[in-house]
Amino acid sequence: GEDVEQSLFLSVREGDSSVINCTYTDSSSTYLYWYKQEPGAGLQLLTYIFSNMDMKQDQRLTVLLNKKDKHLSLRIADTQTGDSAIYFCAERRPGAGSYQLTFGKGTKLSVIP
Amino acid sequence: NAGVTQTPKFQVLKTGQSMTLQCAQDMNHNSMYWYRQDPGMGLRLIYYSASEGTTDKGEVPNGYNVSRLNKREFSLRLESAAPSQTSVYFCASSGHFAEAFFGQGTRLTVV
Numbered sequence: 001g002e003d004v005e006q007s008l009f010l011s012v013r014e015g016d017s018s019v020i021n022c023t024y025t026d027s028s029s030t031y032l033y034w035y036k037q038e039p040g041a042g043l044q045l046l047t048y049i050f051s052n053m054d055m056k057q058d059q060r061l062t063v064l065l066n067k068k069d070k071h072l073s074l075r076i077a078d079t080q081t082g083d084s085a086i087y088f089c090a091e092r093r094p095g096a097g098s099y100q101l102t103f104g105k106g107t108k109l110s111v112i113p
Numbered sequence: 114n115a116g117v118t119q120t121p122k123f124q125v126l127k128t129g130q131s132m133t134l135q136c137a138q139d140m141n142h143n144s145m146y147w148y149r150q151d152p153g154m155g156l157r158l159i160y161y162s163a164s165e166g167t168t169d170k171g172e173v174p175n176g177y178n179v180s181r182l183n184k185r186e187f188s189l190r191l192e193s194a195a196p197s198q199t200s201v202y203f204c205a206s207s208g209h210f211a212e213a214f215f216g217q218g219t220r221l222t223v224v
Contacts, residue, residue, distance in 0.1 A: 004155075033213065042203060042217040043156075088155065092213070100171065101146065101205070101213055105155035 006089050006104035013112050018076040020107045022089030027070060029091040034063065034074045037086045037106070046074070046087075076109075084111045115139050119204050119216035126194040126223045134189040134219050136204030142214075144207045145187035146171075147179060149200040150218075156203065162187055194223045 002025040012018045024032060030051050035043040049056045049063045049072075056063045062075040076083055086106040093100050120135045138145065143164045148156040158171030162181040176198060178190045187206075191198055199222050207213035 035215075043205075043215040045212060045214065048212065090213075092207075100158060100161060101207075102158070103148075103156040105153065 004089055004091060004102055004104035006087075006107045008105065009108050009110070011110045011112060012079050014079060014081060016079055018074075018079045018083070018109055018111075020074045020076075020087050020089075020109065022072040022074075022104055024070050024072060024089065024091040025102070026091060026093045027067065029093050031092040032063075032065060032072050033088075033090040033092070033101070034061075034072075035088040035090060035103075037088065039085075043088065079109075079111050081111045081113055084109055117204055117206055117214050117216040119202075119219050121219060122217065123220050124222070126191075126221065128195060128223060130194050131190065131192050132194065132221075133191075134202055134204070134221075135186070136188065136216060137186045138204075138206040138214070139185065140206060140208065140214065141184070142206035142208045143184070145181065146205040146207075146213075147177075147187070147189045148203045148205065149173065150203060151200050159189065159202075194221075196223045199223045 005023040033048040034046045036046050037043050047058050049065050060077045064073045086108050088106045089104040090101045117138045146161045147159040150156050157173045160179040162168045165184045168179050180188045202219045204216045
């Protein structure tokens, strides 16, 4: 099937904003997610957005959704060194009585002090 | 509140050995999933269970079997481990609406 696409790497300076982009595949996906993975750890749910929303803000995180282009972005304001991690975009596709999460390959965010 | 608990956290197997990865959730979720994570490949779905008593294949099911023992527990079995199954395995669960939660992972090495 089609892949969820993300850039593999992003480097920003501490205090700047980070924008991580994602293109998902299925226009019928109902929920879209951003997960954070720190080295050696599991996936931590950061935020999610329902498909009938354009934007969701949660403290330093802003999610923008463009359904027409199937484009999702995560903006992290005032990026800190603790934000260094891999960020995964995921879509929740309907199918077979359940909802499957399909992930991008992840964007590695490096924050330069 | 434990969330999703996986055991073991680390495992080394010899080629041809079998093992079962255990997963339990305490959030009363209907759906549970097993993923594997490999460098450069992201997370790929192995099997999922929409509800107790049902299981379905995901993207990469070959070499694996699963059992949805009850609503809480979803196990993944490797009958005859191969080096290609060296990976990090994640269990996840989700409810009817949105949030999907992951366990901390099992790091499996097959030698």
